[in-house]
Amino acid sequence: MSPAIDYGEKIPNNVDLAGDRRLQRALESWQPNFLQWWKEMGPVVPTRDVYLRTAVDVGRDGWAHFAHVPMDQYRWGIFLAERRGDRRIAFGAHQGEPAWQQVPGEYRAELRRLLVVQGDTEPASVEQQRRLGLTAPSLYDLRNLFQVNVEEGRHLWAMVYLLHAHFGREGREEAEELLHRNSGSAEAPRILGAFNEETPDWLSFFMFTYFTDRDGKYQLGTLKESAFDPLARTCDFMLKEEAHHMFVGTTGVDRVVERTARLMVEHDTDDVGPHGGIPLDVIQKYLNFHYSVSLDLFGGETSTNVANYYTAGLKGRWGEEGRDDDHRLTDATIEVDALGEDGTVGRVEAPALVGLNTDLRRQYIADCEKGVARWNRVLEQAGVTGRLRLPSVAFNRRVGAFAAVEATPDGRVVGADEFERCKDAWLPTGADREHVRSLMQPVYEEGRIASWLAPPKQGIDGKPFAFDYVHLA
Ligand SMILES: [Fe+2]
Ligand SMILES: [Fe+2]
Numbered sequence: 001m002s003p004a005i006d007y008g009e010k011i012p013n014n015v016d017l018a019g020d021r022r023l024q025r026a027l028e029s030w031q032p033n034f035l036q037w038w039k040e041m042g043p044v045v046p047t048r049d050v051y052l053r054t055a056v057d058v059g060r061d062g063w064a065h066f067a068h069v070p071m072d073q074y075r076w077g078i079f080l081a082e083r084r085g086d087r088r089i090a091f092g093a094h095q096g097e098p099a100w101q102q103v104p105g106e107y108r109a110e111l112r113r114l115l116v117v118q119g120d121t122e123p124a125s126v127e128q129q130r131r132l133g134l135t136a137p138s139l140y141d142l143r144n145l146f147q148v149n150v151e152e153g154r155h156l157w158a159m160v161y162l163l164h165a166h167f168g169r170e171g172r173e174e175a176e177e178l179l180h181r182n183s184g185s186a187e188a189p190r191i192l193g194a195f196n197e198e199t200p201d202w203l204s205f206f207m208f209t210y211f212t213d214r215d216g217k218y219q220l221g222t223l224k225e226s227a228f229d230p231l232a233r234t235c236d237f238m239l240k241e242e243a244h245h246m247f248v249g250t251t252g253v254d255r256v257v258e259r260t261a262r263l264m265v266e267h268d269t270d271d272v273g274p275h276g277g278i279p280l281d282v283i284q285k286y287l288n289f290h291y292s293v294s295l296d297l298f299g300g301e302t303s304t305n306v307a308n309y310y311t312a313g314l315k316g317r318w319g320e321e322g323r324d325d326d327h328r329l330t331d332a333t334i335e336v337d338a339l340g341e342d343g344t345v346g347r348v349e350a351p352a353l354v355g356l357n358t359d360l361r362r363q364y365i366a367d368c369e370k371g372v373a374r375w376n377r378v379l380e381q382a383g384v385t386g387r388l389r390l391p392s393v394a395f396n397r398r399v400g401a402f403a404a405v406e407a408t409p410d411g412r413v414v415g416a417d418e419f420e421r422c423k424d425a426w427l428p429t430g431a432d433r434e435h436v437r438s439l440m441q442p443v444y445e446e447g448r449i450a451s452w453l454a455p456p457k458q459g460i461d462g463k464p465f466a467f468d469y470v471h472l473a
Helices: 021-041 107-129 139-167 168-180 202-223 229-268 280-296 302-313 358-381 416-425 430-439
Strands: 047-055 064-069 335-339 345-351 470-473
Touching: 021 139, 021 168, 047 139, 047 229, 064 470, 107 139, 107 168, 107 202, 107 229, 107 302, 139 168, 139 229, 139 470, 202 229, 202 280, 202 358, 202 430, 229 280, 229 358, 280 302, 280 430, 302 358, 335 358
Parallel strands: none
Antiparallel strands: 047 064, 047 470, 335 345
16 A cells, blocks of 8 residues: 555545445544534634644655645644555454454454554544643744644544444544544543543643553554454554654753753742743642642553453554564563552552553653653753652542552651642642743744743744744634
8 A cells, every 4th residue: 555645535544445435435424523623623813824744654764744834734633654455463362463454353342442442542632732822932842732632633643543443333423523522521531531631831731741641652552453454553543643743841841941951050949930931840740740640541450351452463562563472461460569568659460451550551651750850860960959859659539549549758657647748748739830820921923932932942943942833813
């Protein structure tokens, strides 16, 4: 199959949509509903156009094209990574068999559910972030927000394509539901808890794109291994777009930390609030919050559902093919996090198959450690002694082995009363959030930036920081 994307079509795609009239008509009738959703639930700041990248090719080189485009004319489409003709299933009971091009009847319900849960998070994040444009710290950041938003919209398209192409009437109904549920709605909320919270400020946005979008990266990584080849190829390409979202989070927190450190040194104080900065301990509290709620997204430490998904070939492990084992795991074990009998945070042995959530969460945690090391280098280079760190896996958890207890960021299990007494030192307080919110004043002039944030090292697509990335309406 040619990877070239056909922009002559109403729906840009590289899946030869024109060759399947029924599917094309079904998706063309979903398209206006999507656009209506974007109008009602997408970014609230009116813009004339935005300097956005659009996928033009799914191959290794030159897959993105940059130009100023009106956002509602963004070319949302259907792009799957190139097909590997001889791809075989890498793991589970079907290991070695050819990858599936159609959904096997026996796994239909499970696969549909996986697509719906993944698909639901994509428009949810657009909804959560819709007001952020009102307080963007620079035009560069405003552009990055919108880029993330349009790509999350495209990720919805990716899942809807699979639902329409492979799940018949039920798939089409699910595709409608993905537009009817809304983040934070009382009647029809989004499926996962973390996606019903508003993203109220830009520090939260950077923490969200670092920690919560990164959960998405790891979930997509497991689906990229799927025996169901169209899903694997879809997720493969989504991961390419996801890299930019990770970049926005990583460099966003870099720049907050850099600015804070600069103000600490300049004014010789930890209390940079009065100088228009975000104190380091407030950054740590936001980190504690976003990291712990993102850990919850990986589910319980053990799960028989996930074991079944693996054995069936629906969802693999992160980096499945690079793992040096039998890829069936029927006899393997893993040490999963657990509450010890003496009430301490420890580990117990479990069958590797039921411990797959733990395996994925650990891959994720190791990745998060890299961010923290990076931010600590920024602090060190600025001559500041304070450091950031990830809290214990037991801290502030609402899902899994530690949901029923409270623990300190050091991982000491404590009573509810002690947690209550100390929690203002560990999680953002009303006053912290109020201060952060007070700093969120929009800066829409080319080349200028808000007081609480350092400018980026470079702009987008080789452009300078001072560039007209966004034309407001
Ligand atoms: Fe996404
Ligand atoms: Fe994302």
